Amino acid sequence: MKISASILGCDFSKMGQEVKKVEDSKVDIIHLDVMDGHFVPNISFGSAVIKSLREYTNLPFEVHLMISDPRKYLKDFVNAGADTIVFHMEIEDDILEIIREIKKYGKKVGLAVNPETDIEKIFPYVEYLDLVIIMTVHPGFGGQSFMKDQIYKVRKLKDKIMEINKKGLEIEFDGGVNLDTIKFAKEVDVDICVSGSFLFNSKNTSQTVKLLKS
Ligand code: DX5
Ligand code: ZN
Numbered sequence: 353m354k355i356s357a358s359i360l361g362c363d364f365s366k367m368g369q370e371v372k373k374v375e376d377s378k379v380d381i382i383h384l385d386v387m388d389g390h391f392v393p394n395i396s397f398g399s400a401v402i403k404s405l406r407e408y409t410n411l412p413f414e415v416h417l418m419i420s421d422p423r424k425y426l427k428d429f430v431n432a433g434a435d436t437i438v439f440h441m442e443i444e445d446d447i448l449e450i451i452r453e454i455k456k457y458g459k460k461v462g463l464a465v466n467p468e469t470d471i472e473k474i475f476p477y478v479e480y481l482d483l484v485i486i487m488t489v490h491p492g493f494g495g496q497s498f499m500k501d502q503i504y505k506v507r508k509l510k511d512k513i514m515e516i517n518k519k520g521l522e523i524e525f526d527g528g529v530n531l532d533t534i535k536f537a538k539e540v541d542v543d544i545c546v547s548g549s550f551l552f553n554s555k556n557t558s559q560t561v562k563l564l565k566s
Contacts, residue, residue, distance in 0.1 A: 353537065354544040355564050356381035356414055356524065359405070360396060360494045361548030367401070370552065371408045377557040381412050383526075383546045385494075386429075388419035391440065392492035399428035406433035414438065414483075416464065416526070418491045423450050430457045438462030438485055441474055451480050464526070466491060471505040475512050481521055483544075484509060489527030495549040498528030498536070506540040534564055 357379040362370035371382060384402050389395040402415065412435040419425070422439040429437055437454045441447065441463050454461040462483030463474050467490055474484060486505050489496040506523055513521055524544035525537050537545050547564060554560040 353534075353542065353565055354380035355551075355561055356383040356544050356546045357551055358383040358385060358494065358526075358546050358548030360385040361550075361552040363552070364397075367405055368408045371405050373557060374551065374561075375409045375411055377561045379411070379547075379551075379561055381414050381544065382409060383548075384413060384415045384434075385548075386415060386417050386419060387492065388421075391420040391443065392418045394492045399425065399432040402429065402434065403432035412436065414462070416485065418464075419443075421445070423453065426450070426453055426457065430459060434459060436460040436462055436483055438464050438483060440464045440466065440491075441469055442466055447477055448480070451477060455480075462524075464491075465505070467499055467502055471508045474509075478509070478512055478521065479516055479518055483522050483524060485524045485526050485546075486542075487527055488525045488529070488533075491527075496528055498525075498530075498533035500533075500536060503536050503540055506542060510540075529564075531560075531563055 357374040385396055387394045387396040414436040415429050415434040417439045437459050451461050460482035464485035466487050488498050488502050522543040525542050526546040529545045529547050530550040
């Protein structure tokens, strides 16, 4: 299982060092939560911040866009150094066109599904995706509790993946992951878990990453 460190949980006054710290602690991915105060009721940071963090690590940057109009800003996030660009299924735009545009930039593409959204909604796009994020909290804030009632979505998605014989698609849980809840991810064999507040609040991040992975 890979661990993706959500920068939303770090000390914003020293983001660069925080990124270095989790890299040294052997996380696999840096997860960057972009919020526009419209798609979700909170504002976080944008492409300029991500660009400035790029020089602190060689780990892959997974940019999680919780914004209403991702299409408008794709180029900015590509230029900021994103390796994977994830946007939400629930936006009002042509999903396939955005997927194509992200691929045109040579980046990996992911779709995220909110807790209240049926997983079946993403089935028409599965063949084009590198990543699916199953939200295990309502997006917008770190430090919320893991929603167990989202776990069933993994099996449904895996059935679909089998059915169309799709290779290389990763499944990720985002929200509320800690040492207790990661066992649910293990049970259904999720590929990646995001960890924000739990990781950054822990005294020994290396030890925490080791424990999460085991
Ligand atoms: C929620 C974000 C998550 C969040 C995870 O809107 O998408 O990535 O930062 O934080 P924790 O691990 O604190 O739930
Ligand atoms: Zn996220």
